[in-house]
Amino acid sequence: MFKILLAEDDRHTAKLMNIVLKNGGYEVENAYDGEQALNLYFSQHFDLVVLDIMMPGVDGYEVARQIRAADGNVPILITTAKHLPEDKRMGFLAGTDDYMVKPIDTEEFLLRVKALLRRAKIANERKLHIGEVTLDYESMSVIGHGETFTLPQKEFLLLFMLLSYPNRIFTRIQIMDEIWGADSNSTEFTINVHINRLRKKFNDWEEFKIVSIRGVGYKAVIT
Helix, strand or coil: CCEEEEECCCHHHHHHHHHHHHHCCCEEEEECCHHHHHHHHCCCCCCEEEECCCCCCCCHHHHHHHHHHHCCCCCEEEEECCCCHHHHHHHHHCCCCEEEECCCCHHHHHHHHHHHHHHHHHHHHCEEEECCEEEECCCCEEEECCEEEECCHHHHHHHHHHHHCCCCCEEHHHHHHHHHCCCCCCCHHHHHHHHHHHHHHHCCCCCEEEEEECCCEEEEEEC
């Protein structure tokens, strides 16, 4: 089970986020100010950190900076009422991976948490084995049947994501947000092009298939 550090000084907001995260299957530790968040982070293992900016004492920017200085991999999501471009810029400069403006949409919040954790999983595991097939993150390559395909980055990340969660349906919006980013100008047509390229390359491979779910998105099936 993934473990999340939630640093939020508003008790009502923290309670709501706790419910959403726990219903999503995550373990949650709460901090109600920046100092407590840092003490918790450096005494336990966490897979993701959710930070408010305006906390008593040490603010969220400084918490993010200290965590990022110690760990370059843990995903950090900021949730805050501060919505100006300068606020977001400061958040990303502090080392955060994503930024949500309050009041948060709980469904979007959970989707972003899941996306950040999947990205971290891809970055940390580096290799994925499906039968005799290996996906190597370092070289962006797929190895099997005596062949090696070095893929463009987006194609590789899309295939890696689908095969990391076989039989799980990903909507086009989820795929777009995770692979291209929420602020991308790319369209859903871009996803279709990449899916078709992957199918063309691996259509004859018996280990997996990419299945279209009409009107929804795609999933990978391990055969």
